[in-house]
Amino acid sequence: MRSNDHEYHFNLFKPTTEHGRRNRNIILTMLLIWFVAVFGFQLLLVIFQKPTPEKAYIVFGTVWEDVKAGTAGEAKKQEFVKSLLSVYGKLSVKKEDRDVLRNAVSSVVFGMISDSEQVLLAGHLERLQSARENLTKADQEEYTMLQATIAETRNEINTIVNSPAGIAPASLESSLIPYCLNQQGSELTQSDQERLPALMHLYLVHNQSFLTDFKFLGFPFHYFYTGELLLILFVLLCLLYFYRIEALDKKYLTTVH
Amino acid sequence: MKKLLILLAIFTLPVFVHAASLTQLEGSFKVGPAIILISMLVTFVAVGVIHRAKDTTDYYAAGRKISVVSSGMAIGSNWMSAASFLGMAGMMYGFGYNGLAYVVGWTGGYVLLMVLMAGQIRKYGKFTAPDFIGDRYYSQGLRATSAVFTILISFAYCVGQFGGVGLMFKWILGINYTWSVILGGSVVVLYTMLSGMIGATKNMVIQYIILIIAFLVPTFILTYKFDYFWLLPQFGYGTIVSDIVTGIPAPNLAGGVALVNAYGQDVALTPSPEFAMPWDPSTGTTAFQWLAICFSLMVGTAGLPHVLQRFYVTPTIRDARLSCVWGLFFICVLYWSAPIYSAFGKILSSNPEVGKLASDAIVVYTAQLGDVHPLIVGLLASGAVASAFSTISGLLVAGSSAFAHDLYVKIIHPKADPKQQLNVARFGLVFMGVIVTIVALMNLGMIAQLVAVAFSMAACTIFPLFLLGIWWSGSNKAGGTAGMIVGIAISLFSLTYFIVDKSGGSLPGQAFVGYWLNVWYFAWIGAPLAILTNIIVSKLTSPTPVEIRKFLIEKVHN
Numbered sequence: 001m002r003s004n005d006h007e008y009h010f011n012l013f014k015p016t017t018e019h020g021r022r023n024r025n026i027i028l029t030m031l032l033i034w035f036v037a038v039f040g041f042q043l044l045l046v047i048f049q050k051p052t053p054e055k056a057y058i059v060f061g062t063v064w065e066d067v068k069a070g071t072a073g074e075a076k077k078q079e080f081v082k083s084l085l086s087v088y089g090k091l092s093v094k095k096e097d098r099d100v101l102r103n104a105v106s107s108v109v110f111g112m113i114s115d116s117e118q119v120l121l122a123g124h125l126e127r128l129q130s131a132r133e134n135l136t137k138a139d140q141e142e143y144t145m146l147q148a149t150i151a152e153t154r155n156e157i158n159t160i161v162n163s164p165a166g167i168a169p170a171s172l173e174s175s176l177i178p179y180c181l182n183q184q185g186s187e188l189t190q191s192d193q194e195r196l197p198a199l200m201h202l203y204l205v206h207n208q209s210f211l212t213d214f215k216f217l218g219f220p221f222h223y224f225y226t227g228e229l230l231l232i233l234f235v236l237l238c239l240l241y242f243y244r245i246e247a248l249d250k251k252y253l254t255t256v257h
Numbered sequence: 258m259k260k261l262l263i264l265l266a267i268f269t270l271p272v273f274v275h276a277a278s279l280t281q282l283e284g285s286f287k288v289g290p291a292i293i294l295i296s297m298l299v300t301f302v303a304v305g306v307i308h309r310a311k312d313t314t315d316y317y318a319a320g321r322k323i324s325v326v327s328s329g330m331a332i333g334s335n336w337m338s339a340a341s342f343l344g345m346a347g348m349m350y351g352f353g354y355n356g357l358a359y360v361v362g363w364t365g366g367y368v369l370l371m372v373l374m375a376g377q378i379r380k381y382g383k384f385t386a387p388d389f390i391g392d393r394y395y396s397q398g399l400r401a402t403s404a405v406f407t408i409l410i411s412f413a414y415c416v417g418q419f420g421g422v423g424l425m426f427k428w429i430l431g432i433n434y435t436w437s438v439i440l441g442g443s444v445v446v447l448y449t450m451l452s453g454m455i456g457a458t459k460n461m462v463i464q465y466i467i468l469i470i471a472f473l474v475p476t477f478i479l480t481y482k483f484d485y486f487w488l489l490p491q492f493g494y495g496t497i498v499s500d501i502v503t504g505i506p507a508p509n510l511a512g513g514v515a516l517v518n519a520y521g522q523d524v525a526l527t528p529s530p531e532f533a534m535p536w537d538p539s540t541g542t543t544a545f546q547w548l549a550i551c552f553s554l555m556v557g558t559a560g561l562p563h564v565l566q567r568f569y570v571t572p573t574i575r576d577a578r579l580s581c582v583w584g585l586f587f588i589c590v591l592y593w594s595a596p597i598y599s600a601f602g603k604i605l606s607s608n609p610e611v612g613k614l615a616s617d618a619i620v621v622y623t624a625q626l627g628d629v630h631p632l633i634v635g636l637l638a639s640g641a642v643a644s645a646f647s648t649i650s651g652l653l654v655a656g657s658s659a660f661a662h663d664l665y666v667k668i669i670h671p672k673a674d675p676k677q678q679l680n681v682a683r684f685g686l687v688f689m690g691v692i693v694t695i696v697a698l699m700n701l702g703m704i705a706q707l708v709a710v711a712f713s714m715a716a717c718t719i720f721p722l723f724l725l726g727i728w729w730s731g732s733n734k735a736g737g738t739a740g741m742i743v744g745i746a747i748s749l750f751s752l753t754y755f756i757v758d759k760s761g762g763s764l765p766g767q768a769f770v771g772y773w774l775n776v777w778y779f780a781w782i783g784a785p786l787a788i789l790t791n792i793i794v795s796k797l798t799s800p801t802p803v804e805i806r807k808f809l810i811e812k813v814h815n
Binding site: 007008009010011012020027030031034038039042045046049054055056085086087088089090091092093132150170171172174175176179202203205206207208212215216217218219220222223224226227228230231232234235237238239241242245246249253 | 351353354357360361364365367368369371372373376486491492493495496498499502504505506507508523525526527528529530531532533534535536537538539540544547548551552555575578579581582585586589592593596603606607608609610612613728729730731803806807809810814815
């Protein structure tokens with residue numbers, strides 16, 4: 001470590017003693033493992049990732065042009081509504097995107113029911129919206145009543161729309177659709193028509209690969225690796241370093257600890 | 258038996274919870290949680306009184322007599338703030354896989370600390386981070402600058418913690434936010450002022466035990482209740498993540514019984530791969546951001562003064578290293594568990610009636626939606642207070658030590674006797690506590706968000722000085738100063754754009770800087786640049802004085 005008694009120089013990369021060399025090797029090995037384990041794996045994810053659509057996106061792609069042109073039959077409309085609902089059910093959807101989805105579902109569903117049902121549905125939707133708005137400021141007694149109103153209104157809505165929209169009772173779609181309807185089923189605007197495909201792509205296409213599809217202890221592998229294994233590795237690296245450096249210091253150094 | 262029932266009734270009396278309040282922190286008095294909280298506060302003050310600092314070594318470095326496991330627990334609780342405890346799960350809930358960049362960044366930094374710093378810092382034998390910098394770079398300017406940075410970082414960090422304390426006190430005691438902050442702040446300032454690092458460390462051990470029990474118990478309950486592998490929830494939640502990716506049909510059954518949240522709504526979810534898939538477009542994040550955040554947090558962690566200061570409290574170098582291992586393990590126990598809350602939060606809030614949860618206290622909302630007993634939820638909230646207190650006390654000691662030891666004694670009044678030093682440190686701590694309380698009461702969102710800059714700022718300014726100061730004797734005063742200037746310049750540049758953006762304004766290249774030099778991760782380029790500058794300038798200027806090189810070789814690297 002020192003070139004002579006008057007010139008003291010220390011550089012991790014240029015050790016002058018056996019202890020220094022071994023110390024450098026341990027440190028660089030640890031840092032290399034640490035760096036590759038953290039960043040190398042993420043780079044692998046980037047290299048192997050492929051934009052992978054959800055089933056709902058593929059369904060949407062097959063029916064969208066017909067729905068947009070107004071030539072879709074009942075079955076296609078039903079598929080269209082279900083594909084939109086699977087986006088609407090995601091918590092990550094932004095408010096402005098929810099509005100577009102709601103407009104799209106409403107325009108199709110209102111077109112699938114009779115005029116008298118449309119009037120009834122609009123009334124139920126208004127009641128649902130009003131009850132939900134009052135919920136936040138209600139006391140305990142009112143809250144219970146409002147919850148009952150909401151449950152009852154949802155059932156009324158489901159009774160009207162589930163069958164034409166091809167939605168099974170007690171299904172996830174059934175619980176979502178009352179919230180994905182406007183009070184008027186107006187036609188989709190030009191702007192909404194333009195935004196919808198991009199919006200569906202945004203929420204239904206994901207970066208996936210064999211590293212994300214493979215399951216380990218129930219986890220998607222990459223999630224397990226990053227959220228669990230890396231942390232275990234960090235602790236083990238620190239422990240290993242501790243024992244290695246202890247042994248090294250004991251062997252070579254005279255005044256430690 | 259009757260007495261037991263009465264006791265139970267008293268504890269659960271406040272558990273009348275307005276059904277609408279499960280996703281917000283309702284401010285009504287809750288007897289059970291209040292008893293837990295008040296007992297906790299009394300304990301902290303008592304420990305502070307019992308372990309009063311008698312001299313400056315007690316105050317700055319806990320008398321250098323903290324055992325390995327205790328020091329590890331103190332490292333853990335000092336590190337895990339209210340943000341880790343309450344908000345970490347919120348990151349994963351809102352940003353999916355990108356939230357894991359924080360988990361990895363905030364733990365991976367300890368590998369750097371262990372390998373590059375822990376033992377060497379202890380061998381150097383100083384009291385504070387600025388103390389090391391001032392001596393190693395034989396520069397009062399660098400000492401003063403790093404002391405000011407230490408105070409600023411501690412200050413920005415503290416404000417957010419006080420906000421967390423206010424939130425939890427308000428929820429448990431039913432008092433308003435102002436009194437919550439004043440009460441909570443007074444307790445932590447009182448015991449830290451009396452005891453300095455020694456009492457703060459003793460309390461940190463207790464606080465770690467409280468916070469980890471409080472955090473883990475609901476995870477066992479939730480996994481058991483919703484029929485996942487509950488014996489080790491940290492692994493059991495993997496199935497929940499996969500369920501979220503593939504979707505959960507309604508009704509979701511366990512043993513033939515429909516699983517519902519506390520509102521009685523089905524636990525059901527449309528397929529949501531965005532929760533787990535890397536840098537999902539719908540979260541608005543990219544692979545570059547993941548890597549940059551992770552790197553910046555790691556390097557920033559290894560440069561935060563209140564973290565570095567923890568390695569001065571152990572009796573030996575061996576203990577400093579081993580306490581780092583323990584500290585990381587104790588931190589990981591919580592970080593392994595935080596994603597459990599985000600996963601349960603996701604499925605329990607899946608019903609459109611619940612909607613997206615606010616990220617301020619997601620663990621509490623999740624426990625409430627999972628219908629965990631209110632007393633356990635109260636314990637969880639008290640754990641959040643413990644986590645905030647441990648971090649605040651560490652920050653207050655770091656900030657006041659920088660003021661008293663590095664500014665007052667080393668620069669302003671070098672002849673101050675130990676008693677004067679202790680008084681100045683205590684005065685500095687109270688002063689800092691009062692200012693932080695005032696700012697926290699002003700509820701300036703901007704200040705709380707400035708904590709984001711702390712990591713990258715520490716990574717660009719303090720980390721390079723420690724790294725090169727320890728491992729290269731050629732790094733000299735001119736190099737250190739130049740590196741510091743580059744680090745500060747990049748920090749100020751990013752900070753300016755951040756403040757302008759948050760104020761609704763715009764500067765040239767706003768989007769470019771907002772993406773590539775974001776306050777959370779500008780250290781990805783700032784830290785290497787500061788290191789490079791330090792090396793180049795050091796090479797071009799006069800060498801480090803021989804006595805410092807000699808000290809480095811003989812004392813630090815032996």
